[in-house]
Amino acid sequence: LPSPIPWSLTQPVTPDLLVSPSSQDGDLGSECPEDRGNWTGRLDFLLSCIGYCVGLGNVWRFPYRAYTNGGGAFLVPYFIMLAICGIPIFFMELSLGQFSSLGPLAVWKISPLFKGVGMGTILIVSLVAIYYNMIIAYVLFYLFASLTSDLPWQHCGNWWNTDLCLDHHVIKAGNNTLPANISNTVSPSEEYWSRYVLHIQGSSGIGDPGRIRWNLCLCLLLSWTIVYLCILKGVKSSGKVVYFTATFPYLILVMLLIRGVTLEGAWKGIQFYLTPQFDHLLSSKVWIEAALQIFYSLGVGFGGLLTFASYNTFHQNIYRDTFIVTLGNAITSILAGFAIFSVLGYMSQELGVPVNQVAKAGPGLAFVVYPQAMTMLPLSPFWSFLFFFMLLTLGLDSQFAFMETIVTAVTDEFPYYLRPKKASFSAAICIALFLMGLILTTEGGMYWLVLLDDYSAGFGLMVVVITTCLVVTRVYGMKRFCRDIHMMLGFKPGPYFRACWMVLSPATMMALLVYNIVKYQPSEYGNYRFPTWAEVLGILMGVLSCLMIPIGMVVAVLQEEGTLWERVQQASRPAMDWGPSLEENRTGVYVASLAGSQSPKPLMVHMRKYGGITSYENTAIEVDREMEEEDEEESM
DSSP states (O other), X not given: OOXXXXXXXXXXXXXXXXXXXXXXXXXXXXXXXXXXXXXXXXXXXXXXXXXXXXXHHHHHTHHHHHHHTTGGGGHHHHHHHIIIIIHHHXXXXXXXXXXXXXXXXXXXXXXXXXXXXXXXXXXXXXXXXXXXHHHXXXXXXXXXXXXXXSOTTSOXXXXXXXXXXXXXXXXXXXXXXXXXXXXXXXXXXXXIIIIIISOGGGOSBTTBOXXXXXXXXXXXXXXXXHHHHHHTTTHHHHHHHHHHHTTHHXXXXXXXXXXXXTSTTHHHHHHHHHOOOGGGGGSHHHHHHHHHHHHHHHTTTSSHHHHHHTTSOTTOOHHHHHHHHHHHHHHHHHHXXXXXXXXXXXXXXXXXXXXHHHOOOTHHIIIIIHXXXXXXXXXXXXXXXXXXXXXXXXXXXXXXXXXXXXXXXXXXXXXXXXGGGHHHHXXXXXXXXXXXXXXXGBTTHHHHHHHHHHHTTSHHHHHHHHHHHHIIIIIIIXXXXXXXXXXXXXXXXXXXXXXXXXXXXXXHHHHHHHHHHHTOOOOEETTEEOOHHHHHHHHHHHHHXXXXXXXXXXXXXXXXXXXXXXXXXXXXXXXXXXXXXXXXXXXXXXXXXXXXXXXXXXXXXXXXXXXXXXXXXXXXXXXXXXXXXXXXXXXX
């Protein structure tokens, strides 16, 4: 016998057919996933998600929402809504991103007919990123203003103050009594915010923005520069920055909490915050408010979660991460309420007015009430600096997520052109959004910020989330989706997740959407009512993101062939290359569907590379067997 035959029997040779393209150089099909990058550390993903979800809203929206909607009783609908539409949609977004390793635009290979949903997401995120960074600019302004021995909003008598300014320090020092009509007076911190920082008296309304405030403009430039430097290398750089920005706010929050509860009168504020009023639970408004708080606080629908998950390895345990992040976010909100209301209780005692007269939400709390409370403490500049530094770190990591979403979505669409130039492309987007945000730095900029805040991510965002939920469960199919998760995590989602995805989550979102439309109220800022044209502009912002869905459908249908119904059917099926991005993770229906794929069984590749079968390969074999059985059933 010739010698090569026994030699080949003793030395197993891998035929080319079984070599995965990812191990062959120069193959185009494998370049994209390799270049895309992954998280470099084990905690990068988890901390990025925590940093993204825990933002300014936890500090300035949740405590106020809780106290206006039944105090401690608000926690009942809050946790129920977290279970019904928070956790399930959060898990769905992470699963879609991790399974496909694609951004919020390219992920619609799952059903190309609905690619417009991804375009709507990007539009919403871009609008939010413009004004969110302006809020960070205000925080930077106050942060620098706190670097003094005397806080500039401590006393009246500055050039920006009016005759209505009432300085409680002077009254307290002279033992004077408060004027009988206190409602007509203004605190120094309120005048500092509106007349000095915003210089809002220079604008008559939204149609008259006035001049650019150069100090605000420079703060905005600085905040965009910080964001750019942190996302410069994508998740490789932002994944490292979050180790600081996601953990440091907790340290400051605990310091503010300890300082707050040791103040005189703190208990009064906490009582106000937590006293349960169970009669509120009979009102639909409270349930809607709870759902809205969950919805915006977790950042579902903005594409940030999907983007972050797309940089995970295929078998990362996102099931565990979902519960860590969502529950951590809820606990942070409740803690922040104690830190805020303990200080408000002290402040109400100092001023001799009820807590509800000093409690505010949104920018009013961060830039007027809390800074005023800081002036009443010993070492006030130190506490003020800490508070604004906490707001800065809370805001920055949410902004990283918005930017990463936009950059990832577009680079995944044009990987060959944009991926090598990702740093330049990120710079171009940051510059464009900075220029669009310049109107927010004018004297009337606050009116534009309120308009963007009210309309950019209102009903448009809900439509996006409802559509995503329905497409994944009805068009793509619940069975398929659960099978994909089984492939990835080694187990199928339980009945709780399936029930929420099929019925409870979309139904709750629909109720939210209807409530938002029925209870529509025109925007206002203080006593200023917005003109009709501004309202129309705001509504158009929301409608435009919804319109992306039908526009995307028309484009997808035109690209197919056949009758209209055949085109719709073809466009709604997953694209040929839908599935895990790496060949070795593709089993069952996903085998050999990658461009340039030669491998009939990626499982063989795994066995060759790693020797033996791991638990995930076992899962893959199970999934394959299930699918074969299903095919047999269907053919019978």
